[in-house]
Amino acid sequence: MEDYIARHKQITDIYQRKTHEVHFALYLVVQCRRKMYQRITKWSSQGYIFLLGKVQEEKLKPTAPSSSCDSRDNYDLARIVLMMSDQGRMASFIMEPCGRPQWRSERLDNLVATFRSAMHSARHQDMYNSNTCIEFHRLLVATLLSYGKALSTLHTALDGRREACKRVWFCGGLLKEIASSLMLRQHLKACVEWLDIPVNNMRNLESYQNYTGFPHHGCRDPNDDDPGRANDPEMSVDGSEDLDMVFLKWIRLQVIHRLSLDTISRTIGSPSNPTVHAPAEPPSITLLAVPYPIVPLPMEPWETTLQNLLNKYPGRAYSHEDVRDHIKKCVSPPYKSNQHAVFKKWRGAAHGHAINFTATGHCEVLLASLAKYSHDVSFEQIQGNPGLINVLQVMSDCCHLMLNNLTEMQNINQNVLAVSKRCCPVCWTLLAILEGLNDRFGVRGRHPTVCAVDLPPWLPLEALSQMVACFEEILKHQIFTMMMQKKKHHRRTSSGQSDSATSTGSHKDGDRVDGADWNEYDG
Numbered sequence: 001m002e003d004y005i006a007r008h009k010q011i012t013d014i015y016q017r018k019t020h021e022v023h024f025a026l027y028l029v030v031q032c033r034r035k036m037y038q039r040i041t042k043w044s045s046q047g048y049i050f051l052l053g054k055v056q057e058e059k060l061k062p063t064a065p066s067s068s069c070d071s072r073d074n075y076d077l078a079r080i081v082l083m084m085s086d087q088g089r090m091a092s093f094i095m096e097p098c099g100r101p102q103w104r105s106e107r108l109d110n111l112v113a114t115f116r117s118a119m120h121s122a123r124h125q126d127m128y129n130s131n132t133c134i135e136f137h138r139l140l141v142a143t144l145l146s147y148g149k150a151l152s153t154l155h156t157a158l159d160g161r162r163e164a165c166k167r168v169w170f171c172g173g174l175l176k177e178i179a180s181s182l183m184l185r186q187h188l189k190a191c192v193e194w195l196d197i198p199v200n201n202m203r204n205l206e207s208y209q210n211y212t213g214f215p216h217h218g219c220r221d222p223n224d225d226d227p228g229r230a231n232d233p234e235m236s237v238d239g240s241e242d243l244d245m246v247f248l249k250w251i252r253l254q255v256i257h258r259l260s261l262d263t264i265s266r267t268i269g270s271p272s273n274p275t276v277h278a279p280a281e282p283p284s285i286t287l288l289a290v291p292y293p294i295v296p297l298p299m300e301p302w303e304t305t306l307q308n309l310l311n312k313y314p315g316r317a318y319s320h321e322d323v324r325d326h327i328k329k330c331v332s333p334p335y336k337s338n339q340h341a342v343f344k345k346w347r348g349a350a351h352g353h354a355i356n357f358t359a360t361g362h363c364e365v366l367l368a369s370l371a372k373y374s375h376d377v378s379f380e381q382i383q384g385n386p387g388l389i390n391v392l393q394v395m396s397d398c399c400h401l402m403l404n405n406l407t408e409m410q411n412i413n414q415n416v417l418a419v420s421k422r423c424c425p426v427c428w429t430l431l432a433i434l435e436g437l438n439d440r441f442g443v444r445g446r447h448p449t450v451c452a453v454d455l456p457p458w459l460p461l462e463a464l465s466q467m468v469a470c471f472e473e474i475l476k477h478q479i480f481t482m483m484m485q486k487k488k489h490h491r492r493t494s495s496g497q498s499d500s501a502t503s504t505g506s507h508k509d510g511d512r513v514d515g516a517d518w519n520e521y522d523g
């Protein structure tokens with residue numbers, strides 16, 4: 001990546017620069033194909049493709065683009081579609097391998113003619129119309145299917161990897177231009193009445209896979225009452241988003257490596273717009289990756305955690321046995337679909353089953369902790385710390401972070417992280433511990449979903465103790481609220497109030513473990 005940036009900066013010819021970028025994209029395919037494969041063959045991805053396939057193309061009504069698309073055009077899409085059509089690759093790379101025999105002879109005549117006549121005009125918003133909408137829809141679905149199939153072939157290929165890489169590269173290149181185009185935004189708006197969020201149940205998984213023809217259908221969600229929305233962290237949707245935006249986000253996610261390369265290249269290359277100044281010197285970039293933590297690890301039994309916590313703060317109206325018995329009572333009735341999913345997981349734990357800890361490290365806190373502590377770490381200490389020795393220089397494909405002036409480990413002097421998405425509550429807390437409530441390394445926000453995360457292995461004991469203290473405080477508060485609720489409930493039922501309080505009470509307990517009231521514990 002460093003080499004790429006340095007060289008890209010030196011190329012002044014705009015076409016050579018494009019070629020240089022496109023060739024680097026082939027390297028990305030070779031390096032990141034596993035992640036790309038996982039993303040496109042995930043059950044939810046197959047669901048998104050299936051749902052796009054449900055669109056009744058003859059009923060499509062093209063609409064005018066919204067004002068948020070003002071800066072978008074179809075120029076790059078037109079260029080690649082014309083090139084692939086002229087070279088016969090539209091048929092051999094997209095339409096034939098996509099697995100829809102009815103499109104085998106599809107030549108996208110209207111689309112090609114429109115691109116040819118209007119790509120240099122200013123009226124790109126008119127390109128998506130009643131003549132082109134059906135062909136565009138077929139192009140989109142066929143590209144997604146061919147891309148997924150090419151990645152599946154590459155995943156299992158022992159021979160012919162070179163050819164398979166090339167196919168992924170071509171299909172991915174086309175998909176990237178579709179994802180960046182004005183047409184896709186107009187099209188998804190026109191499709192909205194047929195779109196929905198994929199739902200994880202056995203019947204759906206089979207229909208999804210039947211449609212895509214990918215080698216497997218992804219996992220059946222063991223939590224069968226969850227509509228399947230929560231278990232895809234990359235596509236977390238709560239139902240409030242516009243469906244065309246959800247689909248756009250999902251399509252962009254499939255080609256995020258390519259889109260990021262585009263952004264980096266545009267930022268550091270001499271821009272085509274002469275009024276925008278690229279930095280004089282390419283920024284120095286180092287890419288770090290930390291090996292996956294060794295998981296799963298057995299967790300401390302929850303009764304022990306509870307006992308230790310409550311013994312630390314004596315003098316309460318309830319003992320740890322009271323709390324334990326109450327929790328067991330709450331989780332023992334059969335799981336109801338209106339309860340939070342954690343109740344389902346908790347039942348096993350309440351019956352003495354061991355719970356394992358499975359987590360990954362999160363980039364923002366790994367980098368932040370390096371920025372914070374690397375100044376004080378001597379060479380001898382680095383050598384003695386297997387966690388630090390294992391910091392490898394490879395492509396990071398989970399999130400794109402750039403540290404200003406991160407030239408080497410000992411020379412981090414600007415503590416700003418640019419994170420492409422909001423961080424999780426655990427990282428948010430750790431960032432505050434590392435840098436202070438108001439700074440947090442410039443990370444702009446967090447989402448409310450708590451997920452298992454492995455803290456940086458080199459975190460000093462002091463920071464670790466602060467983290468534990470902070471989360472103990474939250475747990476203590478939650479237990480207190482729960483026990484107060486129980487007491488109120490007890491008083492109400494014993495004074496002869498109606499039974500409806502029972503169900504409301506238990507439902508509320510369920511709500512509280514949701515991330516929704518996390519705001520109370522900010523910092």
Ligand SMILES: [Zn+2]
Pocket residue numbers: 362423424425426427428453
């Ligand atoms: Zn995190």
